[in-house]
Amino acid sequence: MGLFDFLGGKSTPDKPSSVTFTVAGAGHRYDDNGIGLLPVDLTIGPDTRRVAIIGLNGSGKTTLLKLLDGALKPSVGTVTVAAGDETLDTANRRDLKRIEDLVGRVRREEIPESYYQAKDIREAIDQPLKKHKVPEAVRQETIGALFAHFDLTSVAMQPASALDSEKRHLLAIASALSFSPAAVVADEPTKGLDEIGSAHVARALFSYDKQVIFATHDLELIQRPEYAIDRTIVLDEHDVVFDGSPADAAACYTDLVRKKYEETKQRQ
Numbered sequence: 001m002g003l004f005d006f007l008g009g010k011s012t013p014d015k016p017s018s019v020t021f022t023v024a025g026a027g028h029r030y031d032d033n034g035i036g037l038l039p040v041d042l043t044i045g046p047d048t049r050r051v052a053i054i055g056l057n058g059s060g061k062t063t064l065l066k067l068l069d070g071a072l073k074p075s076v077g078t079v080t081v082a083a084g085d086e087t088l089d090t091a092n093r094r095d096l097k098r099i100e101d102l103v104g105r106v107r108r109e110e111i112p113e114s115y116y117q118a119k120d121i122r123e124a125i126d127q128p129l130k131k132h133k134v135p136e137a138v139r140q141e142t143i144g145a146l147f148a149h150f151d152l153t154s155v156a157m158q159p160a161s162a163l164d165s166e167k168r169h170l171l172a173i174a175s176a177l178s179f180s181p182a183a184v185v186a187d188e189p190t191k192g193l194d195e196i197g198s199a200h201v202a203r204a205l206f207s208y209d210k211q212v213i214f215a216t217h218d219l220e221l222i223q224r225p226e227y228a229i230d231r232t233i234v235l236d237e238h239d240v241v242f243d244g245s246p247a248d249a250a251a252c253y254t255d256l257v258r259k260k261y262e263e264t265k266q267r268q
């Protein structure tokens, strides 16, 4: 019996191995009426299991990721998450619970606040599973496998506050995976790490068999063959300006940065 047979004591539809996000003319304005993302059309499906989103600060990466995982509602258009026979609308409150179940969220290096209250990180990751009445044996197996994959076994008995930045990033990803989502949306999963830490986290994330949509500023990372990033979306000024291979996206982005830099210099 699998982990999700136990969730909430209810039977849940089978967990698919991937989802299809459809962004149909969807954009977002924040409460101050500032533009987060202009209306865009995008489909991200199982054919591209590693999708990077790049762009300058403020270009709309976080907004797009939050639209995909339902944390933000589109101000215009629709965002749906489809898997098997289900098509869920992120604007529909009743669909959000299921979307949360299907799409794990990694918010930069942030681990859930509750993790800091637990005596150690093993207990921290165990508590939410326990709450959902996942049996001990399944919890042990899930946590053991995640900690082994994300190189957290040696720090399992340490409190979250004792972890270094790399381990915190790894724990944030393990936490998002603990309920076995079909896909993961990750906002700058290697942010602030040095080259070695960044490589450890990227290797662990991309060697895990999961559909991943992530934002990054790391052009080298998206082009490394071992991470198998198969698609990169470039955002600029709240809009999609390129969607294609990582190498072409990196060239487009570099060109864009150069042009902006030259424009700024000319204005000075």
Ligand SMILES: Nc1ncnc2c1ncn2[C@@H]1O[C@H](COP(=O)(O)OP(=O)(O)OP(=O)(O)O)[C@@H](O)[C@H]1O
Pocket: 030, 031, 032, 034, 035, 036, 037, 055, 056, 057, 058, 059, 060, 061, 062, 063, 064
């Ligand atoms: N909570 C908010 N309230 C108002 N405006 C916001 C809010 N969050 C983001 N914005 C604005 O929306 C736009 C897009 O921001 P977003 O955070 O999506 O960009 P980003 O590409 O993720 O940037 P960064 O690389 O700096 O994280 C920016 O102009 C930003 O100022």
